[in-house]
Each structure stands twice: as C-alpha cells, then as structure tokens.
Amino acid sequence: xxxxxxxxxxxxxxxxxxxxxxxxxxxxxxxxxxxxxxxxxxxxxxxxxxxxxxxxxxxxxxxxxxxxxxxxxxxxxxxxxxxxxxxxxxxxxxxxxxxxxxxxxxxxxxxxxxxxxxxxxxxxxxxxxxxxxxxxxxxxxxxxxxxxxxxxxxxxxxxxxxxxxxxxxxxxxxxxxxxxxxxxxxxxxxxxxxxxxxxxxxxxxxxxxxxxxxxxxxxxxxxxxxxxxxxxxxxxxxxxxxxxxxxxxxxxxxxxxxxxxx
Amino acid sequence: xxxxxxxxxxxxxxxxxxxxxxxxxxxxxxxxxxxxxxxxxxxxxxxxxxxxxxxxxxxxxxxxxxxxxxxxxxxxxxxxxxxxxxxxxxxxxxxxxxxxxxxxxxxxxxxxxxxxxxxxxxxxxxxxxxxxxxxxxxxxxxxxxxxxxxxxxxxxxxxxxxxxxxxxxxxxxxxxxxxxxxxxxxxxxxxxxxxxxxxxxxxxxxxxxxxxxxxxxxxxxxxxxxxxxxxxxxxxxxxxxxxxxxxxxxxxxxxxxxxxxx
DNA sequence: CGCTTTTTTGAGTCTAGTCAACCGCAGTGG
DNA sequence: CCACTGCGGTTGACTAGACTCAAAAAAGCG
Numbered sequence: 001x002x003x004x005x006x007x008x009x010x011x012x013x014x015x016x017x018x019x020x021x022x023x024x025x026x027x028x029x030x031x032x033x034x035x036x037x038x039x040x041x042x043x044x045x046x047x048x049x050x051x052x053x054x055x056x057x058x059x060x061x062x063x064x065x066x067x068x069x070x071x072x073x074x075x076x077x078x079x080x081x082x083x084x085x086x087x088x089x090x091x092x093x094x095x096x097x098x099x100x101x102x103x104x105x106x107x108x109x110x111x112x113x114x115x116x117x118x119x120x121x122x123x124x125x126x127x128x129x130x131x132x133x134x135x136x137x138x139x140x141x142x143x144x145x146x147x148x149x150x151x152x153x154x155x156x157x158x159x160x161x162x163x164x165x166x167x168x169x170x171x172x173x174x175x176x177x178x179x180x181x182x183x184x185x186x187x188x189x190x191x192x193x194x195x196x197x198x199x200x201x202x203x204x205x206x207x208x209x210x211x212x213x214x215x216x217x218x219x220x221x222x223x224x225x226x227x228x229x230x231x232x233x234x235x236x237x238x239x240x241x242x243x244x245x246x247x248x249x250x251x252x253x254x255x256x257x258x259x260x261x262x
Numbered sequence: 263x264x265x266x267x268x269x270x271x272x273x274x275x276x277x278x279x280x281x282x283x284x285x286x287x288x289x290x291x292x293x294x295x296x297x298x299x300x301x302x303x304x305x306x307x308x309x310x311x312x313x314x315x316x317x318x319x320x321x322x323x324x325x326x327x328x329x330x331x332x333x334x335x336x337x338x339x340x341x342x343x344x345x346x347x348x349x350x351x352x353x354x355x356x357x358x359x360x361x362x363x364x365x366x367x368x369x370x371x372x373x374x375x376x377x378x379x380x381x382x383x384x385x386x387x388x389x390x391x392x393x394x395x396x397x398x399x400x401x402x403x404x405x406x407x408x409x410x411x412x413x414x415x416x417x418x419x420x421x422x423x424x425x426x427x428x429x430x431x432x433x434x435x436x437x438x439x440x441x442x443x444x445x446x447x448x449x450x451x452x453x454x455x456x457x458x459x460x461x462x463x464x465x466x467x468x469x470x471x472x473x474x475x476x477x478x479x480x481x482x483x484x485x486x487x488x489x490x491x492x493x494x495x496x497x498x499x500x501x502x503x504x505x506x507x508x509x510x511x512x513x514x515x516x517x518x519x520x521x522x523x524x
Numbered sequence: 525c526g527c528t529t530t531t532t533t534g535a536g537t538c539t540a541g542t543c544a545a546c547c548g549c550a551g552t553g554g
Numbered sequence: 555c556c557a558c559t560g561c562g563g564t565t566g567a568c569t570a571g572a573c574t575c576a577a578a579a580a581a582g583c584g
Contacts, residue, residue, distance in 0.1 A: 100441050108444045110437045122437065124430030130437065150426070154416045164412070167429040168386030174436035175372045175384065175392065179362050181443035182370045182487035186572065217531065225444035227573060232532055248531075248581065448540065479563065489541060494564055510548095510563075 038068040048116030048204070049090045049142075051162035058156050065152065067143040068092070072135040078119060080132045085123025087143045091115050094139020095214050097223075098122070100131045109223040111173075112136070112215060114200055118166055120146075136214040181225045189224040190234040191262040194244070198253060209256075213249040300330040310378030310466070311352045311404075313424035320418050327414065329405040330354070334397040340381060342394045347385025349405045353377050356401020357476050359485075360384070362393045371485040373435075374398070374477060376462055380428055382408075398476040443487045451486040452496040453524040456506070460515060471518075475511040 040046055040063050054062070069092060072078055078089055081101055096113040110131060113119055119141070123129040153160040180189055202208035213220070217228040224231065238244040243259050245252040253259065302308055302325050316324070331354060334340055340351055343363055358375040372393060375381055381403070385391040415422040442451055464470035475482070480490040500506040505521050507514040515521065 100437055102441060102445070106441075106445050108441050110440055121430060122433055125427050125434050126430075130434050150419075150422060154419070154422060157412075157416065160412060160416060164429070165387050167426070167433065168383060168388075170433050171384055171429065171436065172387050172392050174433065174440060175362055177440055178372055178436060178443060179364060179368075179370045181440060182484070183364070183368050216529090222444070228530090229532080229574085230572060232530095233572095236532070478561095490562090491542085491564080492540060494562095495540090498564070 039063060040066065043092065044205075045090065045092060045116035049118060051158040053158050054156070058159070061152065061156075062159070065145060065148040066090075067145075069140045070143055072096075072139045072141060074135050074137050074139075076135055078133040078135070078141060079123075079129045081129055083123075083129045085120070085127050085129055085146065087145050088118055088120035088149070089133070089141040089143055091117050091119065092140040092142055095136045096133050096139065097136055097215060097219055098131045098133050099222075107222070108225075109215075109219050110177075112197075112223065114204065116204060121167055121170055124167070136219075186224075186226045186230045187234050187237070188262055189226060190220075190231055191238070191243075191259045193220065193224055194251065194253065195256070195259055198256075208253070210250075210252045213251060301325060302328065305354065306467075307352065307354060307378035311380060313420040315420050316418070320421070323414065323418075324421070327407060327410040328352075329407075331402045332405055334358075334401045334403060336397050336399050336401075338397055340395040340397070340403060341385075341391050343391055345385075345391045347382070347389050347391055347408065349407050350380055350382035350411070351395070351403040351405055353379050353381065354402040354404050357398045358395050358401065359398055359477060359481055360393045360395050361484075369484070370487075371477075371481050372439075374459075374485065376466065378466060383429055383432055386429070398481075448486075448488045448492045449496050449499070450524055451488060452482075452493055453500070453505075453521045455482065455486055456513065456515065457518070457521055460518075470515070472512075472514045475513060 040050060041059065050059075050062070070078075072094070078096070091113055093115055095115070096117075096119060097109050098111045098113065098119070099107050100110050101107045113133075119133050120129065122131055124146070149159075149163065153163050180192055184192065197211065197213075198208040201211055215223075217231045221228040221231045235244065235246050238259070239246050241258070243253070243255045243262075245254055302312060303321065312321075312324070332340075334356070340358070353375055355377055357377070358379075358381060359371050360373045360375065360381070361369050362372050363369045375395075381395050382391065384393055386408070411421075411425065415425050442454055446454065459473065459475075460470040463473055477485075478490070479493045483490040483493045486493070497506065497508050500521070501508055503520070505515070505517045505524075507516055
C-alpha cells in the first residue's frame with residue numbers, strides 16, 4: 001500500500017534518513033521529485049543493487065533498461081515456478097519470500113528478500129523460474145530484462161562484475177544455508193536466523209536491535225527446516241533466557257552475544 | 263594415478279565408448295594424439311563444460327586460455343577456504359567434494375563433483391573461496407583463469423550465456439539440496455542421493471544401475487545432513503527391501519521406481 | 525464485534541542421534 | 555608368516571530432540 005519499508009523501523013530518525021524516499025521526502029537538490037523518485041540515482045538502495053564506479057552515461061543506460069516500480073500486493077507473486085524467465089527484479093520497497101514446490105505438495109521457503117535484494121536469478125539456467133517469489137507485504141520491484149542486462153554486461157565491465165557478484169553471492173548464501181540445515185540444532189537455527197536478519201537490517205540502515213518480522217512462524221520454520229511450533233518454542237526459550245524480548249512479530253534483541261554463543 | 267573415470271564403470275563397453283580418451287584411444291581422425299588428448303575438441307566432457315555453437319576460432323581462443331590437466335592426488339585440495347579466487351576449474355578426470363568449515367570445527371560437505379562439473383564459482387562474490395575442494399580420488403582438472411573468462415564473456419555471447427547458465431545451475435542445484443535438507447526424512451535423503459548420482463552418471467554415459475561410490479558413509483552423511491550410521495542403516499534397509507544390492511561402496515540399483523517412491 | 529489466522533503451550537510419540545561393540549580389510553613391522 | 559593397528563562400515567541398545575496432535579490464547583481483519 002504505502003511505501004512502508006521492508007521491516008518496520010523502530011528508530012525513525014535513521015529510517016527517514018535512509019529509507020526509500022516517498023514523494024514528499026525527496027531532497028530539495030532534486031528538481032523534479034515525482035519522476036526522480038523512480039530513478040536509480042535517487043534510490044536509497046542504489047549502493048546495494050548497483051555497481052560502483054559507473055560513469056553518468058552508463059548509469060543512465062542502466063536506468064533506461066530498468067522498468068521501475070511495479071507494485072506487488074501482499075500474497076501476490078512476481079513470478080511463479082515454471083514461468084518463463086525474462087527479467088530479474090530488484091526489491092525497491094517491501095519484502096518477499098521465495099518458495100520451491102515439490103511434486104508431492106511439500107514446499108519450502110528458500111529465502112527472504114529485503115529491499116535492495118535481487119530476485120529471479122533462479123531462472124537463468126533453465127530459462128524457467130524454479131520457485132515462486134511472493135510478497136510478504138505490499139511491495140515494489142524494479143524490473144530488469146535479463147537479456148538487456150546481458151548485453152550491457154558485454155559492454156561495461158563493472159556491470160558484468162556486479163552481475164557475477166550477485167550470482168556468486170547467491171551461491172555462497174545458499175551454501176551457508178545448507179550448512180545451517182545440515183548441522184545445526186533447532187535452537188541454533190532460530191538464533192542464526194535472527195542474527196542474520198539483524199545484520200541485513202543494519203546494513204540497510206535500520207535498527208539491528210529491534211524489528212518487526214513480516215513472515216509467519218510457519219514461514220520461518222519452513223526456511224529453517226523445523227516446524228512452526230519449534231520456532232515458537234525457541235523464541236519463548238530465548239525470552240526466558242533473557243536473550244530476546246518478543247511480542248508476536250516484534251522482536252527486540254537483548255543479548256546479541258548470547259545469541260551468537262547459542 | 264591412471265586415468266580412472268570418476269566413478270568406476272560396471273559396463274565397460276559404454277565406458278570405453280564415452281570416457282575421457284587415454285592416448286591409445288584417441289580417434290584416428292586426430293593427427294597428433296599426445297597433444298590433442300589435452301585439447302577441448304578431444305575432451306569427452308566438452309558437451310558438459312563448453313557451450314555449443316562456437317566457431318572454430320572461438321573454440322581455439324577458449325582452449326588457449328585454459329591450462330589443461332593439473333593433477334590432484336586423492337585427499338589433496340585444488341583450493342581451500344579463504345584462498346584468493348583466481349580460477350575456476352573443470353573436472354576432467356576423477357571426482358571431488360566441496361566442504362565448508364564453520365568456525366567451531368563443524369564442517370559440511372556441500373557437493374560432490376564429477377568429471378565435466380565446474381568448481382570454484384563460490385569465490386566469485388568475495389574474491390575468496392568459501393570452501394575446500396578436495397579430490398576423492400586421483401583426479402585431473404582444467405584451470406580456467408576467471409578474469410580471462412570474463413573478458414571472453416564480453417566478446418562472445420554464447421560464452422557469456424554458458425557462464426551464466428553454469429552459475430544459475432549452481433543456484434538451482436543448491437536450492438534443491440536445501441529442500442532435501444529441510445523437508446526430507448533420512449530414508450528419502452539417501453534414496454534421493456542415490457537417484458541423483460545415478461542420473462548424473464547416466465548423463466555421462468556410465469551405467470546408472472551399477473556404480474562405485476568414491477566417498478565414505480561419513481561424507482555422504484555430511485552432505486545429507488545425517489550421521490554416518492544413519493546412512494549405513496538406510497542402505498541396509500534398502501537392501502532388505504530389495505531396492506538395492508550393496509557391497510561396501512559398490513551399489514547396484516535393483517528397483518529404481520521403488521527408490522523414487524520412498 | 526465475530527470470524528479466521530496465527531501463536532503459544534502441553535503431553536505423548538518417534539525419528540535420528542549417541543555410544544559402544546564388532547567385523548573386514550589394508551598396511552606395517554616384528 | 556602372523557600379530558597389530560587403523561579405518562571404514564554395520565548393527566544394537568538406549569536417549570534426546572524435534573515432531574504430532576490438541577487446546578486455548580492472542581492477534582488480525584472485514
């Protein structure tokens with residue numbers, strides 16, 4: 001609906017300073033606020049989803065191939081498994097989960113994606129997406145036609161390197177998730193999940209100590225390879241042990257070190 | 263040692279027909295056997311690790327940037343976690359495991375790599391490798407300097423697409439492994455592992471019904487997120503149920519459909 | 525407000541882990 | 555030649571951590 005940030009922000013000053021600008025908040029230096037709110041140069045996520053060191057001309061070329069700001073309502077999918085792969089997406093506002101489906105109905109959440117993250121690279125190999133990308137809240141994405149991005153990669157080295165890093169980052173992220181799923185206890189999984197989320201919020205300028213989960217216990221459980229009741233029990237346990245303060249989806253981390261030690 | 267294939271082959275006819283040629287087996291059409299045994303044009307893995315549709319000139323350029331056939335002895339690593347990322351590797355002969363290490367000593371096998379598979383893409387993002395790549399048997403790899411490959415990607419579209427597909431394939435593979443680790447019982451994991459291996463051997467022209475495991479029960483368990491005893495129990499169970507015939511590392515699949523149904 | 529969905533908590537069950545014993549095999553050295 | 559050792563694999567007995575089922579509380583939503 002409105003331009004709410006990916007995860008509600010408890011420290012409003014920091015949020016206003018860093019979050020995606022709503023039309024009323026565009027800096028005075030920008031001449032045509034309404035249009036420029038959709039430009040990469042004005043996007044707070046630029047440092048996350050764009051390479052550094054582009055010339056103004058190159059930046060403009062990239063902007064010209066991006067279709068900014070398609071709106072996705074909560075629960076809707078940007079794409080679904082088996083959809084033909086045409087575009088990748090950058091989360092501009094909001095958050096998403098990616099879900100892979102097994103033929104027997106079993107499904108699993110494979111990732112949560114915040115503002116600045118990319119989505120859709122799972123389709124590169126086969127030409128068809130291998131998962132659903134579903135909005136956890138009303139969200140906006142930039143649409144980047146992949147064949148145009150490939151063309152640009154052939155012409156601008158830093159763009160190529162950025163795309164390679166994006167894909168490489170996905171590979172590393174997934175293999176550390178495999179480590180979590182393969183070797184950790186339920187307690188460690190939940191702790192790791194919270195710390196990881198906290199880190200990512202911090203990198204985006206949000207408060208790492210207090211945040212609001214946009215996903216349900218069931219979605220967290222699916223992502224972590226445990227049942228929703230187990231997630232709930234672990235959160236209660238952390239609360240009892242004084243590591244966390246939880247009220248439903250509002251989380252406050254009281255003892256960061258304690259969580260690391262779990 | 264010798265050019266033994268990644269997984270010993272029970273059907274020798276098929277093996278001879280498809281395996282990497284040893285000098286004595288190079289086709290008559292090739293003029294200089296000793297040298298050409300190391301050329302991509304003569305490599306049986308070409309269809310797996312090279313794009314289709316290259317012009318002869320392009321093919322030669324790729325060959326010129328590949329350093330063929332570094333030999334890795336069983337137990338040795340091509341690279342280790344934190345090594346600086348310079349090259350990717352194509353398995354020419356033999357097989358490898360990739361292992362990620364957690365600071366507390368916990369480690370996990372994240373993949374098994376057969377002839378024709380690529381290795382090393384985990385380093386693209388950070389510039390440092392995130393895992394060890396260890397030979398499961400005496401093996402040979404081709405070395406491909408990544409920055410040269412990137413240059414070539416900017417000049418030849420099919421090479422670019424092939425590199426993107428390689429990385430995309432890695433992403434999809436890992437997310438299906440996450441599914442396995444997150445949702446399957448131990449029994450299903452072991453069955454899926456065997457079917458997957460069987461498939462990959464079939465694609466390489468080996469017998470999908472009979473093969474020799476190059477990895478230990480412990481390595482399989484680590485990969486599947488279960489203990490080695492559990493792997494052993496599941497293999498015994500499949501044997502009792504008439505799905506498999508196992509003698510240590512020699513596996514014969516008796517009831518493929520039965521394994522799928524598990 | 526009434527309805528649904530989500531979350532919490534408890535009690536009982538079961539899968540996979542732990543620990544330990546034992547087998548077979550390969551390599552070593554007396 | 556055989557005893558010894560180490561490693562990988564198998565199997566059994568027991569245990570623990572996570573799952574299942576159920577009920578009730580809390581939170582979201584039209």
